[in-house]
Amino acid sequence: MIVTSKFLTSKQMNLDEPGSAGPLSVQVSMALTTLILLMTAAILVFGDTQLSAHPEFVPFHAAIVLMLDGTTAFLLYGQFHFRRLPLYLMLASAYLLSALITLPFVLSFPLQDQQQGGFLGGPQSAIWLWHFWHILFPSVVLLGTLLDWRDKRAPWPSERIWPATYRSLIAVSALVVILSVVVSVFHDALPPLLDFTQTAPLTPLFYWAGGVAAVVTLAALALTWSRFTQLSAINLWLSVTLLAFLADILASLGAYQRYTVGWYFGRIEAMIASSILLFVLLGEMIGLYRRLGEAMHQMVESNRSLVSLITENQHAKAALAEKNLQLERISSTDHLTKLPNRRATELELQEQYRMGERYGRKFCIIMIDIDHFKKINDTQGHQMGDEVLRHISSMISNHVRMTDFVGRWGGEEFLVICTETELTSATELAQRLRELIETSTFDAESPMTASFGVSEFRLGETLENLMMRADQHLYLAKQAGRNRVSSSLLQPDEGFGNWTAVAEQTHTDRAN
Numbered sequence: 001m002i003v004t005s006k007f008l009t010s011k012q013m014n015l016d017e018p019g020s021a022g023p024l025s026v027q028v029s030m031a032l033t034t035l036i037l038l039m040t041a042a043i044l045v046f047g048d049t050q051l052s053a054h055p056e057f058v059p060f061h062a063a064i065v066l067m068l069d070g071t072t073a074f075l076l077y078g079q080f081h082f083r084r085l086p087l088y089l090m091l092a093s094a095y096l097l098s099a100l101i102t103l104p105f106v107l108s109f110p111l112q113d114q115q116q117g118g119f120l121g122g123p124q125s126a127i128w129l130w131h132f133w134h135i136l137f138p139s140v141v142l143l144g145t146l147l148d149w150r151d152k153r154a155p156w157p158s159e160r161i162w163p164a165t166y167r168s169l170i171a172v173s174a175l176v177v178i179l180s181v182v183v184s185v186f187h188d189a190l191p192p193l194l195d196f197t198q199t200a201p202l203t204p205l206f207y208w209a210g211g212v213a214a215v216v217t218l219a220a221l222a223l224t225w226s227r228f229t230q231l232s233a234i235n236l237w238l239s240v241t242l243l244a245f246l247a248d249i250l251a252s253l254g255a256y257q258r259y260t261v262g263w264y265f266g267r268i269e270a271m272i273a274s275s276i277l278l279f280v281l282l283g284e285m286i287g288l289y290r291r292l293g294e295a296m297h298q299m300v301e302s303n304r305s306l307v308s309l310i311t312e313n314q315h316a317k318a319a320l321a322e323k324n325l326q327l328e329r330i331s332s333t334d335h336l337t338k339l340p341n342r343r344a345t346e347l348e349l350q351e352q353y354r355m356g357e358r359y360g361r362k363f364c365i366i367m368i369d370i371d372h373f374k375k376i377n378d379t380q381g382h383q384m385g386d387e388v389l390r391h392i393s394s395m396i397s398n399h400v401r402m403t404d405f406v407g408r409w410g411g412e413e414f415l416v417i418c419t420e421t422e423l424t425s426a427t428e429l430a431q432r433l434r435e436l437i438e439t440s441t442f443d444a445e446s447p448m449t450a451s452f453g454v455s456e457f458r459l460g461e462t463l464e465n466l467m468m469r470a471d472q473h474l475y476l477a478k479q480a481g482r483n484r485v486s487s488s489l490l491q492p493d494e495g496f497g498n499w500t501a502v503a504e505q506t507h508t509d510r511a512n
Helices: 002-011 023-046 057-085 085-101 102-108 123-153 156-186 204-230 233-253 261-332 342-359 374-382 381-399 423-439 463-480
Strands: 365-369 405-411 413-419 450-456 486-487
Touching: 023 057, 023 233, 023 261, 023 450, 057 085, 057 102, 057 261, 085 102, 085 123, 085 156, 085 261, 085 413, 085 486, 102 123, 102 156, 123 156, 123 233, 156 450, 204 450, 233 261, 342 365, 342 405, 342 413, 342 463, 365 381, 365 423, 365 463, 374 381, 381 405, 381 413, 381 423, 413 423, 423 450, 423 486
Parallel strands: 450 486
Antiparallel strands: 365 413, 365 450, 405 413
């Protein structure tokens, strides 16, 4: 059975689905069926052989059936909630009935004097309960198979599942209680099934009742087997279970009395019948856990791969970000002076202009042009011109504030953006830079000088006007003889839009 259940789980199908019973399931079930038939045939020959009386075997048999059928009923109720098919509800009810009826059966079974009965009822109580048991169990299975055939495995709505489960539990428990009351309280009113005054104590009514149980079981077996045409595992193993249950009935009918070979064999067949479907369901659960474990293992491996991919992706993103940053630096840096190029300088100008317009923050710009730079290139070569540009850009960068921005505007021109600065301070900074360049000792044939044009941001004017004023003052500084600083102011009495640029302050070069 363990091998069979392992095979069933490998199919990864529900037990009621077509194709869930594969070749190995059929082979094992046929081998078990052959064994049951051979044992039944042997009982027909040796069934009335008397063996030693062991009344304690009955509690053992009842405990096994109670445990096995109770567990099977619990699992079948679970299958009913999962599959929502009436077949599972009826099977769960049948197995619950088989489990619960063992309690009054073992209490009513005579362990000492067979003519006195047990703790419950009288001498006929146990045998009547046995007949009720063996008639009702296959009847409920037969009803469930009929419902399954009629509904064609149509699942019930979810809202019907729990109410149906409660009704099943209540109905089965109530039926067992009623049967217990009938065989105990109304014991004397029941027709006798045993006549202890006879050598063969079994009465004709015993065989009639047993015959009814056999016919009902055979009908359930035939209907269940007919449903196996689609190779459904539940129908296959239910058929084997009913065959073992039928063997229990036939063995008891051929036993003539208790503690014979047939009587013991019937109890053993009952335990076999109780174990078959349980092992199949447990095998299905084991297979489910195995598949779940495999899925979890695959998920862990997938998570590891995913983490590795994420890590690689993060590294790739970091590398890409670094490359982008390098490209950004390259695209915004002048390759010769390593200062921000014109594009970056224009972006900074626009940002300072927005801050000035929104928050009224003051800033100034200083436009710087190296004097006679073309002469340096023409007389000393472009390499010397490059060195001059690098030297001057380094001096400017090293002598402005950390908050100021220095960029190469183009050719020999530089632009300084002085944040949070008024015109006076910016003009003073331009003068210091002019003197620094003038007095620098650089390996050139003629001293280096530069001209400076300074303008201050005025709220409401355009950025183009600001740049134009700085450029105009740079032009004034050059026109005045170069090596000078020229700054501009807005005449307060003329108003916005009609301003006049004037040379407020000029600084003569060393020639003056």
